[in-house]
Amino acid sequence: MAGPTVVAIVGCGPWGLAVLERLHTAALLDARVRLVVHVIEPGPPGVGIYSEKLPEYLLLNTACGQVDLFASKILDPELECAFARPSFFDWLEAQAYRVTQYRRPDGAEVTRGLQKADFLPRRWLGRYLRLVFDTLARHAPPNLELRVHPRRALDIAALPAGERIRFDDGTRLDADYVFLTLGHGESPLSHSELRETSSSGALETLEPASIEPGEPIGIAGFGLTAIDSITHLTVGKGGSFVRTERGLDYVASGREPRLLQFSRSGLPYEPRPQGPDEMARRPGSLAHDGAAIRHLIDARGQVDFRRDLLPLVLDEMAACFSHVAQTTKPSASALAAGSPAAGARRGGFDPAGDLFERERVFADSGAYQASLLDRIASGLDESRRGPARSPRKAGIESLRELRELVRAVVDFGGLTPESFADYRRHFVTNIYRLIVGPPVQKMEEWLALRRAGVVVTPVGPNPRVLARSGGWTLRSTRLERSAACEASRLLSGHASPAQSVIQGSALLQNLTAEGRVRALDPSGTLGCGLDLDACFHPRTQGSTARRLFVLGLLSEGARSFNLYVPSPGSRLRAFTDADACVSEIIGRPARR
Numbered sequence: 001m002a003g004p005t006v007v008a009i010v011g012c013g014p015w016g017l018a019v020l021e022r023l024h025t026a027a028l029l030d031a032r033v034r035l036v037v038h039v040i041e042p043g044p045p046g047v048g049i050y051s052e053k054l055p056e057y058l059l060l061n062t063a064c065g066q067v068d069l070f071a072s073k074i075l076d077p078e079l080e081c082a083f084a085r086p087s088f089f090d091w092l093e094a095q096a097y098r099v100t101q102y103r104r105p106d107g108a109e110v111t112r113g114l115q116k117a118d119f120l121p122r123r124w125l126g127r128y129l130r131l132v133f134d135t136l137a138r139h140a141p142p143n144l145e146l147r148v149h150p151r152r153a154l155d156i157a158a159l160p161a162g163e164r165i166r167f168d169d170g171t172r173l174d175a176d177y178v179f180l181t182l183g184h185g186e187s188p189l190s191h192s193e194l195r196e197t198s199s200s201g202a203l204e205t206l207e208p209a210s211i212e213p214g215e216p217i218g219i220a221g222f223g224l225t226a227i228d229s230i231t232h233l234t235v236g237k238g239g240s241f242v243r244t245e246r247g248l249d250y251v252a253s254g255r256e257p258r259l260l261q262f263s264r265s266g267l268p269y270e271p272r273p274q275g276p277d278e279m280a281r282r283p284g285s286l287a288h289d290g291a292a293i294r295h296l297i298d299a300r301g302q303v304d305f306r307r308d309l310l311p312l313v314l315d316e317m318a319a320c321f322s323h324v325a326q327t328t329k330p331s332a333s334a335l336a337a338g339s340p341a342a343g344a345r346r347g348g349f350d351p352a353g354d355l356f357e358r359e360r361v362f363a364d365s366g367a368y369q370a371s372l373l374d375r376i377a378s379g380l381d382e383s384r385r386g387p388a389r390s391p392r393k394a395g396i397e398s399l400r401e402l403r404e405l406v407r408a409v410v411d412f413g414g415l416t417p418e419s420f421a422d423y424r425r426h427f428v429t430n431i432y433r434l435i436v437g438p439p440v441q442k443m444e445e446w447l448a449l450r451r452a453g454v455v456v457t458p459v460g461p462n463p464r465v466l467a468r469s470g471g472w473t474l475r476s477t478r479l480e481r482s483a484a485c486e487a488s489r490l491l492s493g494h495a496s497p498a499q500s501v502i503q504g505s506a507l508l509q510n511l512t513a514e515g516r517v518r519a520l521d522p523s524g525t526l527g528c529g530l531d532l533d534a535c536f537h538p539r540t541q542g543s544t545a546r547r548l549f550v551l552g553l554l555s556e557g558a559r560s561f562n563l564y565v566p567s568p569g570s571r572l573r574a575f576t577d578a579d580a581c582v583s584e585i586i587g588r589p590a591r592r
């Protein structure tokens with residue numbers, strides 16, 4: 001009888017855990033499947049960037065009710081399972097977690113029980129991920145042997161019928177198949193630290209303690225990493241937020257620097273919807289049948305995103321807007337007339353404008369800042385109403401579901417090269433701004449910091465950033481009456497794209513040098529990872545590594561939208577992709 005199939009998972013954050021869950025379930029479902037699974041991870045397995053060492057004030061931007069790593073409950077209803085498979089929320093409730101609702105001016109904390117819509121500390125998720133890993137390890141069936149290697153993989157060499165992994169301590173391990181789920185790379189914790197841009201452009205970790213009170217610090221970006229930096233330099237320096245009759249106020253510690261924030265677009269991220277995750281679904285919508293897009297794929301072969309796909313996306317967004325506008329505001333019934341896009345425009349929703357903002361020029365710094373505050377205030381209002389009650393939020397959030405269909409057309413070389421570059425530069429970037437923003441609480445805190453004068457945005461969109469001795473000058477480019485300010489240091493407010501993970505990983509550098517993998521986008525400007533075929537095998541000029549699989553962040557570009565914790569709903573794709581790889585390994589027909 002042939003021996004078991006040996007599988008290695010290199011890098012076990014949430015995506016490596018999703019692979020393990022699929023292998024584990026395959027073994028539970030079929031006793032003839034015999035597996036040895038090696039998990040190679042220097043940190044606590046399963047946890048990835050959600051380290052339990054993170055400060056409590058760094059929050060998830062995913063509502064806790066949306067996270068569940070036990071995908072077998074959804075994907076394998078036939079599985080009779082003898083152990084508990086709690087969702088993140090169920091596990092937190094069972095552990096009697098409570099959230100601080102707000103802090104009163106006298107310092108007393110007001111707490112309450114959890115709700116599924118809560119955005120909780122990241123380190124709580126780390127604890128759940130560890131629980132998931134421990135559960136899978138403890139309940140491994142007899143036909144799956146699990147071995148954990150707390151080491152870093154440095155290289156992987158092809159054998160005639162397998163792969164040989166070399167570790168940082170010089171030892172080696174042979175496997176039949178290897179998953180590369182390296183996520184944010186070899187030091188995942190660094191993604192929650194302050195990252196200073198040096199005058200050469202390189203990023204270096206910066207200790208918050210080295211920043212003086214009142215020191216002017218530039219922050220490039222409005223996204224989640226920028227919000228982390230702001231939180232480190234305010235709450236992390238002893239400040240706190242209190243709820244008064246006026247709303248949320250910031251109580252300064254006196255140790256905060258002065259934060260000068262800016263970004264290329266000058267646009268804020270849209271806060272996540274608050275409350276239950278009710279998608280505004282329309283019966284028969286494109287997101288449900290997909291017929292229009294599938295027809296497009298069949299008819300055209302390689303597609304131009306703007307010409308062929310974007311009109312369908314915009315119409316779907318507009319239709320979701322109109323659907324909610326009709327159900328929430330009867331007087332808006334006129335919206336139903338004509339094409340959904342036209343109706344939506346009449347109702348004040350311009351999906352194309354939301355997705356592809358024109359470059360605006362403002363009269364002066366004050367005009368820009370007033371417009372920014374307006375947008376944030378209306379974004380907060382829409383997020384509080386949620387997609388079931390805010391027509392615009394419904395239109396925007398439909399993008400979340402549409403990602404699946406966009407993937408079906410775009411991924412694995414579906415677009416012409418020119419259109420692919422356009423899609424990555426404009427559409428993908430804006431999708432992140434629109435639907436992967438911070439929770440409402442973080443935007444409320446931002447406004448409180450703005451009122452307290454701790455955060456300012458004086459230079460408008462896309463300022464020129466000039467290195468000078470002892471710091472930086474930020475000079476406006478889109479204000480008619482120009483404005484400038486000086487910063488002593490500059491922090492990067494962007495999560496590092498896949499390209500910088502490739503550059504920072506000794507393993508990927510070795511694999512690249514040996515010609516086993518290559519970057520999908522040699523220019524490094526499109527936020528892409530590795531070149532992969534449609535079965536997630538890395539490929540280079542003329543060769544494909546069929547015993548390697550790449551999932552998650554490093555598949556970005558080949559596969560679209562991978563920066564999330566694998567979970568049910570619109571995040572189930574991570575599990576179905578991993579499942580397809582597992583089917584290939586165990587010789588089972590692909591299941592979906």
Ligand SMILES: Cc1cc2nc3c(=O)[nH]c(=O)nc-3n(C[C@H](O)[C@H](O)[C@H](O)COP(=O)(O)OP(=O)(O)OC[C@H]3O[C@@H](n4cnc5c(N)ncnc54)[C@H](O)[C@@H]3O)c2cc1C
Pocket residue numbers: 010011012013014015016040041042043047048049050059060061062151152153154181182183184185186187188191192224225228495505507552553562563564565
């Ligand atoms: C600051 C930040 C906050 C985020 N917040 C959210 C959020 O709230 N919700 C959400 O859905 N998404 C969030 N994301 C997106 C994030 O991409 C995913 O949630 C998730 O972390 C991706 O999981 P992963 O397993 O691919 O990567 P990671 O979590 O980065 O895990 C990868 C693992 O691989 C290991 N590894 C790397 N190289 C090697 C090697 N050579 N040998 C062995 N092991 C190796 C690392 O040690 C690490 O444990 C956030 C991202 C960032 C940067």
